[in-house]
Every structure is written in C-alpha cells, then in structure tokens.
Amino acid sequence: MLNEIQQSFLREFKQNIENYKNNFLILNGPAGSGKTRLIKESVEICLEKGIDFEVLAFTGRAASLLKSEELENPKTIHRWINQLKKNKYFLELDNKKNEKEIFVIFIDESSMIPNSGIFYENKAPQLSFLLDEIMWVSNKHLPYKNIFYIFVGDNNQLPPVYENFSPALDIDFIKNRYGLVGKKFSLKNIYRQKNKSEIVSFAKSFKSISNTNNKIPKPKFNNEEINELEEDEVSTKFLKYFNTEKNSVKIITHDNKKSDKYNFDIKKALFDPWEMTDNYSNGIPNYVLKDRFLLPQEGDILQISKNDYQNELFNGQFIEVKKTGRVDYVGNLKERLNIPFLEIDEIPFLYQKIEVELINETNDEPIIKDINISLDYLLNNFYMSDNEFSFFESTNNGFLSEIKNEIRNEKIKNKMEILNHDLLNPVFCKYGFSITGHKAQGGGWENIIIDFANFQTSRGDVSPSWIYTALTRTKNKTYFVNYPAYE
Numbered sequence: 087m088l089n090e091i092q093q094s095f096l097r098e099f100k101q102n103i104e105n106y107k108n109n110f111l112i113l114n115g116p117a118g119s120g121k122t123r124l125i126k127e128s129v130e131i132c133l134e135k136g137i138d139f140e141v142l143a144f145t146g147r148a149a150s151l152l153k154s155e156e157l158e159n160p161k162t163i164h165r166w167i168n169q170l171k172k173n174k175y176f177l178e179l180d181n182k183k184n185e186k187e188i189f190v191i192f193i194d195e196s197s198m199i200p201n202s203g204i205f206y207e208n209k210a211p212q213l214s215f216l217l218d219e220i221m222w223v224s225n226k227h228l229p230y231k232n233i234f235y236i237f238v239g240d241n242n243q244l245p246p247v248y249e250n251f252s253p254a255l256d257i258d259f260i261k262n263r264y265g266l267v268g269k270k271f272s273l274k275n276i277y278r279q280k281n282k283s284e285i286v287s288f289a290k291s292f293k294s295i296s297n298t299n300n301k302i303p304k305p306k307f308n309n310e311e312i313n314e315l316e317e318d319e320v321s322t323k324f325l326k327y328f329n330t331e332k333n334s335v336k337i338i339t340h341d342n343k344k345s346d347k348y349n350f351d352i353k354k355a356l357f358d359p360w361e362m363t364d365n366y367s368n369g370i371p372n373y374v375l376k377d378r379f380l381l382p383q384e385g386d387i388l389q390i391s392k393n394d395y396q397n398e399l400f401n402g403q404f405i406e407v408k409k410t411g412r413v414d415y416v417g418n419l420k421e422r423l424n425i426p427f428l429e430i431d432e433i434p435f436l437y438q439k440i441e442v443e444l445i446n447e448t449n450d451e452p453i454i455k456d457i458n459i460s461l462d463y464l465l466n467n468f469y470m471s472d473n474e475f476s477f478f479e480s481t482n483n484g485f486l487s488e489i490k491n492e493i494r495n496e497k498i499k500n501k502m503e504i505l506n507h508d509l510l511n512p513v514f515c516k517y518g519f520s521i522t523g524h525k526a527q528g529g530g531w532e533n534i535i536i537d538f539a540n541f542q543t544s545r546g547d548v549s550p551s552w553i554y555t556a557l558t559r560t561k562n563k564t565y566f567v568n569y570p571a572y573e
Contacts, residue, residue, distance in 0.1 A: 092124055095271045099128050102234060103137055103188055109266035110235040114255055115273025117530065117558040121238050125192055129157060132190055139190035142166055144198040145402045148528040152194060162393065162400060167219060170227040189230040195528050196254035197239035200246035217253050221264055243555045244524055284311045285564055289557040302570050315565045320535055321351045323565060324519065327533050332387060332406060333445050335533040337520035338556045340540045346467045348520035357383050380468055382407050382440055389518030389525065396511055397457055402525060404445040404518050411439035413461065416509055423504055427496055430489065436461035437512050460512040486510055523552045526559050534560040537567040
C-alpha cells in the first residue's frame with residue numbers, strides 16, 4: 087500500500103509523461119523509505135506506455151543493487167555518458183526513436199553527483215561537473231523532443247566529496263542553473279527498520295546538529311537496537327556475526343585510516359600466518375611475508391575501488407575470495423608483452439590471481455570471476471608509514487595509464503589485445519570488513535559497528551550527514567564505539 091506522498095509522486099509522473107509539464111522530479115527520502123519501489127513503479131508505467139527510458143546510478147555498486155531489484159539493465163552514469171559520446175547508445179534502442187516525444191532518465195543515489203567539487207586522481211586535482219555533463223550530453227545526443235529527469239536520493243546523506251550540498255537534489259539549483267521546471271517530493275516514513283525504531287529517531291536527532299553550540303544527543307542504549315562497545319571488543323563482536331553470515335555485519339568509520347586499522351585487526355584475527363600454504367614467495371619481500379596474514383585468503387571480503395568494465399566489477403561492490411593463486415611479479419613488461427618500443431623496462435608491481443564471488447547479487451547461480459588484483463593497491467595503506475616498504479602510493483594506476491597511452495600512439499597490429507592484457511588492467515580493491523561512511527552509501531546490513539573516532543573536528547564541529555548515513559545502513563543492531571561526550 088502506497089502512502090499519500092508516494093501516490094502523489096506517481097500521479098505527477100504519469101501526468102508529466104503525457105503533457106510534459108515538468109522537466110524533472112526530485113524524489114528525496116531516507117534509506118528504506120520506498121524510493122526504489124517508486125522507481126520500479128515508474129519504470130512499469132514507461133513499459134506500459136512504450137516510453138523509452140534509462141535507469142542510472144552514480145556508482146557501479148548502486149547500479150548492481152538496482153539490477154538485483156529486477157530493474158531493466160541499470161548502468162552507471164559514466165558508462166552511459168561514454169556510450170552517448172561514442173554514438174553506440176542507440177544500438178540498444180528501437181528504430182522508431184525519432185518518432186517519440188519523451189525520454190525518461192532515472193538517476194539513483196543522486197546525492198553523490200558532484201558539480202562544483204574537486205577530486206584527486208593520481209594526486210592531481212580535477213574539477214568535476216558531472217551534473218552539467220549529464221544535462222549537456224543528454225540534450226546533445228538524445229534525439230527526443232523532451233528529456234524528463236528523475237533524481238532519486240537522500241539529501242541527509244553525505245554530499246559529494248569536497249561539496250557542502252547535493253546539487254542534483256536541490257530544486258533551486260537545478261531550476262536556476264539549467265532553466266528547468268520541476269517538483270520535489272520528500273518521503274518520510276522508513277520501512278527498512280522496525281516501527282518506532284530507536285535508530286530512526288536517533289538518526290533524525292542528528293539532522294539539526296551543526297556545531298559546538300548544539301548538544302550531542304544521548305543514545306538510548308537498550309540492548310535491542312543500540313549498544314556500546316569498547317574499541318578492543320570490535321574484532322570479537324564483528325567475527326561473532328561474520329562467522330555466522332559473512333554479509334551480515336560491517337564496521338563503518340569516519341576516515342580511511344581507522345578503517346585500515348580495523349581491516350588489519352580483522353585479518354590478523356582470521357588468519358594464522360604460520361598455517362598458510364606458501365604460495366607467496368614470488369616477488370614478495372621478507373618483511374611482507376612476516377605479515378602474510380595481510381595477503382588475500384579464502385573467505386576474505388574485498389571491496390572494488392575502481393570501475394572495471396572489462397571484468398564488470400564496479401566501484402563499491404563487495405566480493406568474497408574463493409581461491410587464491412601465486413603472486414606474480416610483473417618485472418620486465420617489454421618482454422612479457424613483446425612491446426620493445428616501451429621506454430619503461432622494469433615494472434616492480436605485484437599482482438595475484440584470485441577467484442571471487444560477487445556479494446549481494448540475487449542471481450539464481452553465484453557469479454564467479456577469475457581476476458588479477460593489484461597487491462600494491464591492496465597492501466599499500468597498511469605500510470604507508472613503513473620506510474622499509476614502499477609500494478607505489480599512486481598504486482600503479484596512473485603509471486599504467488601512461489604506458490597504455492604510449493601503446494595507443496604506436497602503430498601495431500595487436501594493439502587492442504595488448505591494451506586488454508591482464509598485466510595492464512589489474513583490479514583495484516581494498517579489504518571490505520571495515521569501510522568509510524562514503525563507501526557505505528547505498529548499502530544495508532543486518533548489524534553495524536560505528537566508530538565515532540575523528541567524527542568531531544579539532545574545532546568541535548560534527549558531521550551530521552556522516553552519522554545519519556552510517557546509522558541508516560543497519561536493519562537490526564547497531565554498536566557505538568568511541569561515542570563523543572554528551573550532556
């Protein structure tokens with residue numbers, strides 16, 4: 087049964103695709119409020135009326151979750167934009183596209199779409215105007231009289247990195263910047279958690295917190311939903327759930343450094359280095375072998391850090407290690423790929439072949455993949471402070487891009503075969519027992535452990551969006567670690 091706001095949204099959607107009164111609708115609501123259901127209902131309307139549409143998401147993980155909800159072929163925004171730019175997109179559409187009046191674009195997790203922020207790639211600052219690009223590309227490349235945008239998200243969650251609001255969920259921003267007409271619908275009821283959930287109430291109490299003039303709310307520890315943990319108890323509590331069901335628990339932190347610490351602790355608790363088979367000697371320094379529990383093992387949970395279209399693995403997805411192979415020291419890339427024109431001789435990269443299964447997929451059969459991962463990337467954060475151990479901090483990503491550009495500029499017969507070789511396209515991933523609030527967006531787990539360390543700045547400022555995002559990931563129990571003092 088749909089509530090009044092949900093019904094109003096669908097009525098507005100139906101009216102719009104008939105009379106084109108609005109250019110966009112914003113569907114805002116907390117996790118578990120039924121946003122995905124409304125996307126599905128709207129897609130059904132499009133299918134019934136023969137209206138072309140696309141379902142997009144900011145991350146590959148979010149797109150994968152939409153696919154698990156049986157939505158029609160969801161894509162990442164970046165993949166869709168690239169298809170449009172390369173004029174390959176309409177191979178997937180019918181031949182009568184020019185006769186149609188309207189095209190509908192659903193964009194999930196819109197709170198994460200940047201438009202004026204700076205991000206860093208290979209330590210170089212880059213400007214991101216993704217919302218501008220969506221608007222420009224869709225109007226330039228889609229041959230329809232009307233484009234109808236549906237922005238779906240939760241503006242209480244974390245905004246794009248380096249921004250203080252979510253442009254795609256701000257009705258005034260869209261109206262003023264693009265001259266479009268639209269409406270905003272805000273869902274309030276949460277169905278993911280139990281009715282009258284203490285978690286929901288507590289999350290809402292943080293929405294008004296902004297600075298030291300506001301009191302930190304006091305949690306109601308009740309042993310049913312919210313509990314307190316000491317930091318040295320985290321690994322034990324995590325493993326209690328993890329050993330029963332691997333995807334039933336997650337540790338959420340405010341920063342990567344804290345997540346790395348927990349991932350280190352969990353790895354050390356899970357695996358005894360002296361009982362492992364020695365398939366790691368090839369190219370790995372002795373000081374890594376002493377900490378060989380940090381190397382991938384059967385049962386490990388990893389999180390994809392970068393979209394990999396070749397392997398159909400997307401940023402934010404979780405994978406479970408099923409089998410591990412020997413470590414590969416890349417060494418002389420010229421000889422291994424038979425490309426003598428390369429200026430670079432020795433490539434001191436460490437890769438490993440592993441077999442993985444995708445987590446959170448609802449397919450009838452498990453999705454199993456054989457991938458070649460970058461050990462440099464996986465292990466780098468654990469050893470960044472160790473002068474003895476210097477994996478490439480740029481993690482071979484930028485370096486490999488330079489090599490591939492050099493290959494592209496050469497006239498060789500087997501160019502594409504070389505460019506697609508595993509040695510030039512390792513999978514970038516991190517351990518996924520503990521993740522940051524940004525990486526947790528779009529996910530949900532039965533049990534959550536939240537570490538509040540560094541949740542307040544040196545000035546005492548708090549991050550209400552971070553705590554709201556972290557709290558609304560749980561379906562059952564939540565554990566607080568290092569919760570700040572309250573009155």
